[in-house]
Amino acid sequence: MKKQNAIQLFEDKKVRTIWDAQQEKWYFSIVDVIAVLTDSYRPRKYWSDLKAKLKNEGSELSEKIGQLKMEAEDGKSRITDVADTEQLFRLIQSIPSPKAEPFKLWLAQIASERLDEMQDPEITTNQIQKTVYEN
Numbered sequence: 001m002k003k004q005n006a007i008q009l010f011e012d013k014k015v016r017t018i019w020d021a022q023q024e025k026w027y028f029s030i031v032d033v034i035a036v037l038t039d040s041y042r043p044r045k046y047w048s049d050l051k052a053k054l055k056n057e058g059s060e061l062s063e064k065i066g067q068l069k070m071e072a073e074d075g076k077s078r079i080t081d082v083a084d085t086e087q088l089f090r091l092i093q094s095i096p097s098p099k100a101e102p103f104k105l106w107l108a109q110i111a112s113e114r115l116d117e118m119q120d121p122e123i124t125t126n127q128i129q130k131t132v133y134e135n
Helices: 030-038 043-056 085-092 100-119 121-134
Strands: 003-010 013-020 025-029 066-071 077-084
Touching: 013 030, 013 066, 025 030, 025 066, 025 085, 030 043, 030 077, 030 085, 030 100, 077 085, 085 100
Parallel strands: none
Antiparallel strands: 003 013, 013 025, 025 077, 066 077
């Protein structure tokens, strides 16, 4: 299973992602998404409470959440709760935030860009060259 780690930026905040080429899906760190949407100082605690609430309400979403190793702030790989795009859209509905709609648009843009890259590999090459020249 080929996976590609990436950091995506939403309003200058990092969201850790992994592209799974075999399943052709993005996976997003749930804690990072919660941090972006809520501006919480304790996004892990927020996620823990929300997961318990969803489970108590009978939602199957928390059961479908996966875990993958992602690089933490200290540089070490740690198991992190992740959601694919579909699961993330459902999760966002459970988080009251004025950033929810802009975040959904951002998710759609990431998905669209990846589909474009898959159909035309030259887009990826051009994007890499652009990034190298800017840095």
